[in-house]
Amino acid sequence: MKRLALPGMPLLVCLLAISPGDGNEFTNPILSGFYPDPSICRVNDDFYIVNSSFAYFPGIPVFHSIDLVHWSLIAHVLDRPEQLNLDSLGVSRGIFAPAIRYHGGLFYVTCTLVDRGGNFVVTSEKAEGPWSDPVWLPGINGIDPSLFFDNDGKAYLIYNSVAPGDRPLYDGHRTIRMRAFDPLHLRPTGDERILVDGGTDIGKKPVWIEGPHIFRKDDFYYLIAAEGGTGDQHSEVVFRSRDVGGPYVSCEKNPILTQRNLDPQREHPVTSTGHADLVETESGAWWAVFLGCRPYPPYEKGYYNTGRETFLAPVRWQEGWPVINPDHATVQYTYPLPVQSSRPAAESGYSGNFHFSDEFGGSTLGRDWMFLRTPREKWYSLTGRPGYLAMHVRPERCSQPVNPSFVGWRQPHARGHASVSLDFLPATDREKAGLLIFQNEHHFYFLCKSVHEGVPAIQLYRSVTRPDAGHDMDLMCSQNLERDTPPGPVLLKVEARGDTYAFFFGSTPNEWQLLRENVPAEFLSTKVAGGFVGCVYALYATSLGTESASTAYFDWFRYAGDDEVYR
Numbered sequence: 001m002k003r004l005a006l007p008g009m010p011l012l013v014c015l016l017a018i019s020p021g022d023g024n025e026f027t028n029p030i031l032s033g034f035y036p037d038p039s040i041c042r043v044n045d046d047f048y049i050v051n052s053s054f055a056y057f058p059g060i061p062v063f064h065s066i067d068l069v070h071w072s073l074i075a076h077v078l079d080r081p082e083q084l085n086l087d088s089l090g091v092s093r094g095i096f097a098p099a100i101r102y103h104g105g106l107f108y109v110t111c112t113l114v115d116r117g118g119n120f121v122v123t124s125e126k127a128e129g130p131w132s133d134p135v136w137l138p139g140i141n142g143i144d145p146s147l148f149f150d151n152d153g154k155a156y157l158i159y160n161s162v163a164p165g166d167r168p169l170y171d172g173h174r175t176i177r178m179r180a181f182d183p184l185h186l187r188p189t190g191d192e193r194i195l196v197d198g199g200t201d202i203g204k205k206p207v208w209i210e211g212p213h214i215f216r217k218d219d220f221y222y223l224i225a226a227e228g229g230t231g232d233q234h235s236e237v238v239f240r241s242r243d244v245g246g247p248y249v250s251c252e253k254n255p256i257l258t259q260r261n262l263d264p265q266r267e268h269p270v271t272s273t274g275h276a277d278l279v280e281t282e283s284g285a286w287w288a289v290f291l292g293c294r295p296y297p298p299y300e301k302g303y304y305n306t307g308r309e310t311f312l313a314p315v316r317w318q319e320g321w322p323v324i325n326p327d328h329a330t331v332q333y334t335y336p337l338p339v340q341s342s343r344p345a346a347e348s349g350y351s352g353n354f355h356f357s358d359e360f361g362g363s364t365l366g367r368d369w370m371f372l373r374t375p376r377e378k379w380y381s382l383t384g385r386p387g388y389l390a391m392h393v394r395p396e397r398c399s400q401p402v403n404p405s406f407v408g409w410r411q412p413h414a415r416g417h418a419s420v421s422l423d424f425l426p427a428t429d430r431e432k433a434g435l436l437i438f439q440n441e442h443h444f445y446f447l448c449k450s451v452h453e454g455v456p457a458i459q460l461y462r463s464v465t466r467p468d469a470g471h472d473m474d475l476m477c478s479q480n481l482e483r484d485t486p487p488g489p490v491l492l493k494v495e496a497r498g499d500t501y502a503f504f505f506g507s508t509p510n511e512w513q514l515l516r517e518n519v520p521a522e523f524l525s526t527k528v529a530g531g532f533v534g535c536v537y538a539l540y541a542t543s544l545g546t547e548s549a550s551t552a553y554f555d556w557f558r559y560a561g562d563d564e565v566y567r
Contacts, residue, residue, distance in 0.1 A: 024336060024337055025334040025337060026068075026069040026334065026351070027334055027351045028332065028334070028335070029311045029312075029350075029351065030071060030289075031049070031063065031310035031351070032350055032412035032413065033306055033309060033411055033412035034308060034309065035307075035308075035310045036052050036310075037052040037096070037275050037308075038051055038277060038291065039097075039146070039277045039289075040277045040278075041279065042280065045066060045341065045343075046064060046065075046066060047064070048062060048063065048107075048127050049062075049071065049100075049310065050062055050063075050098045050099070052095055052096055052097055052098065053095045053370075054532060054533055055089045055093055055373055056094075056370040056372060056373075056533075056536075057078075057086055057372075057373060057374045059076060059078035059094070060077035060109065061367075062074055062076065064346075066341045066346075067337065067338065067339040067340075067345050068287060068312060069312070070345035070346050071346070074127060074367075075128045075131075077122055077124075078131070081374050085116060086373040086374045087373060087376075088373075088401045089114075089115055089401065091372070091439075091441060091533055092440065092530070092533055094113060094114060094115070095111060095112075096111070096113075097112060097143065097210070097211055097275070098111040099111070101146075101148075101149065103155070108121060108123055108183070109122050110145040110146060110157070111145070112144065112145065113134075117134070117136060118137070119137040119142070120137060121134070121135050121145075122134055122135070137188055139192075140159055141162060142159045142177065143210065144159055144211045146159070146212055147183075148214040148216075149183075150244060154244075155180070155181040155183045156178050157179050157180075157181040158177070158212045158214055159178075160175070160177075160209065160211070160225075161176070162174065163197075164194060169198070172206075172207025172208050174208060174209050175194050175195075175198070175209070176194070176195045176196035176209055176223065176225055177192050177194050178192070178193045178244075179193070193245050195212075195223060195245075196212075196225065196248060199237065200250040200251075201250065206227050206228070207227070207228060207229055208226070208227065209225050210225060210226050213277055219242060220241065221248075222240050223240070224239075226275040226276070227274070228260070228274065230272065230532065231272055232271050232302055233260050234258065234274035235255035235258035235274050236255055236256055236273070236275070236288075236290060237255045238251045238254065238256050238321060240321070253321065256322060256323050256324050257273055257290060258274065259272070259273050262329060264299060264300040266299065266330065267299075268564070269299050270294060270330065270331040271292065271293045271295060271302065273290055273291065273331055275291045276289065276290035277289050277290075278315060278322065281338065286315035286316075286317065288313055288314075288315050289311070289312055290310075290311055290324070291310060292309060293309065293526075294309065296415075296498040296499055301527075302527055303521070303522045303527055303528070304534075305411060305496070305521055305524050305534060305535045306410075306535065307410070307526065312335070312338070313325040313331060313332070314326065314335060333565055350412070352561070353413065353416075353563055353566040353567070354561055355561070356559045357557065357558045357559070358556065358557045359387070360388055360389045360556065361386075364382065365407065368410075370407075372398065372538075375403050379392040379405050380392070388553040388554060388555055389539065389553070390551050390552070390554075391541045391552045391553075392405055392541070393426075393431050393543050393548040393551065393552060395542070395543050395544070395545045395546055395547060396542065397472055397545070398438060398444060398538070398542070399472035399473070401441070404540065404542060405541040405552075406436070407539045407540075409536065409537050409538070410534060410536055410537075411437070411534060411536060411537055413561035413562065413563045414496060414498050414563055415497060415561070415564065416495075416496050416561040417493055417494065417562075418435065418494050418537040418557070419491060419493040419557070420491070420554055420557050420558075421489045421555035422492060422553070423552075423553040424490075424541075424550070424551075424552040426449065426450050426550060427451075427548070427549075427550050428543075429451045430545075430548075431450060431451070431542075431543045432450040432459070432541070432543075432544070433540065433542075434446065434539075434540065434541075435492045435540070436538040437496075437501060437524065437538075438524075438535065439529040439535050439536075440529055441463075442465045442467065443463055443524050444462075444473075444524070445462055445463075445494075445503070446459075446461040446462075446473060447492050447493075447494060447503045447505075448460075448540075449490050453480075456480070456481040457478050457480045458492070460475075460478075460515055461473040461475055462523070476516060479505070479513075489553075490506075491505060491506045491507065492504070493505070499520070499522065500517065501517075501521055502514065503519065539554050
């Protein structure tokens with residue numbers, strides 16, 4: 001175990017899990033928890049990945065690696081409130097499908113802010129930032145913009161858009177379009193071209209062609225894109241042309257990546273694969289990053305709570321076409337290491353059954369933490385009571401489209417447990433603080449300390465799916481604390497057990513009292529809750545719409561993964 005104390009960051013403890021490989025293999029997913037829509041670029045022998053972040057702030061995480069396996073979260077592209085307005089947006093709205101490219105000494109990230117602003121581009125000389133304010137891209141009627149820089153110095157913007165004439169032939173009929181791009185003034189120029197209409201074969205009514213990227217190899221331009229929607233019919237397809245502007249021909253062996261035809265009851269399935277991006281290493285090998293999902297048993301039901309995650313697989317060029325995962329029908333949990341680097345790799349806390357701990361010992365929150373929507377006021381502190389994360393108990397609720405007192409961390413495993421130490425004296429029964437397992441505004445469980453009939457109590461709530469008159473959650477159970485309970489922090493734990501959750505409390509580490517078990521996990525699954533995000537463990541405090549002068553103090557947060565496939 002190695003303690004990491006980074007400048008300006010709290011003391012972290014991060015333990016990389018033992019991989020089921022033999023030291024010459026890596027473990028998938030390379031980014032566990034909801035890190036969807038990956039885009040990747042290489043600069044010399046450094047690799048960078050960005051992901052969608054939806055209505056969470058800061059927006060667009062930036063990961064760095066020297067070997068495609070061990071990743072460090074080095075920045076967020078949108079880390080200033082003036083860069084990213086997420087006010088009132090639903091959890092699964094906001095930031096969709098960023099794409100990262102590097103050209104002429106400058107990083108470019110193109111992206112879509114759904115429901116507010118549309119498409120934009122930001123730039124930075126360093127992936128660590130600072131990144132510019134967004135430059136909006138007028139006239140781009142669609143989502144998922146991506147840049148391509150050709151060998152002749154010309155640049156192009158490729159994106160998903162509406163059907164020709166905005167007259168879809170069927171539900172899900174979309175196009176891939178392109179415009180020239182001026183990288184000096186950061187604006188699209190020239191006429192718009194349709195590169196792909198509908199998808200691989202419009203006669204078969206393919207749906208939701210999106211997430212496009214263009215590459216140049218040998219004598220061809222290759223356009224890859226996701227097709228089939230983000231569920232279990234998801235896939236990645238490829239087209240090619242001798243001219244960047246087309247016409248593009250679909251590969252006869254499309255899709256080049258999918259899991260939709262496999263037995264849904266197979267052991268430890270990876271599903272919904274697609275939305276890929278390709279990268280070539282310095283040695284000339286090609287690899288793909290793409291999103292995938294890991295359902296828990298019973299596998300055929302397709303329930304998963306960890307969201308869409310980032311996977312890595314090899315690419316082989318066959319008869320002039322790329323094939324992702326060429327030697328297997330199923331996406332593998334291990335592959336041979338892709339890059340042998342002479343530089344020491346970072347310790348990664350994103351793959352396998354890793355452990356994570358934050359003792360809140362610094363002056364700023366670590367980069368893995370995130371807020372729900374853009375914070376407009378400083379309602380938390382790490383310096384007022386050193387060694388604690390202090391959170392004001394505010395009227396805002398996580399069921400509302402606001403920025404509540406909520407600090408979240410992605411659930412990375414179907415099996416694992418998260419725990420906190422909480423020092424909190426609620427003044428009324430409306431004041432509550434504790435540990436939230438949150439999927440969206442209407443799908444969450446809340447394990448908290450509060451007051452019941454004048455006595456301190458540990459309570460478990462479940463959200464209601466149709467809140468009215470301020471009623472947004474129902475009490476599942478409550479356990480009064482003994483009046484002679486020693487003063488001091490209470491410990492709270494949420495344990496994920498695949499298709500259920502269990503909730504515990506205590507006053508001493510490793511001496512837990514069960515509050516409730518066999519709580520259905522499917523309520524928080526993407527299939528039931530909808531949307532595009534995964535679950536988040538969150539430190540949360542609320543006074544349920546009333547004013548409060550109370551403060552909740554979190555001493556530490558700890559997590560350990562226990563997925564069977566990595567044991």
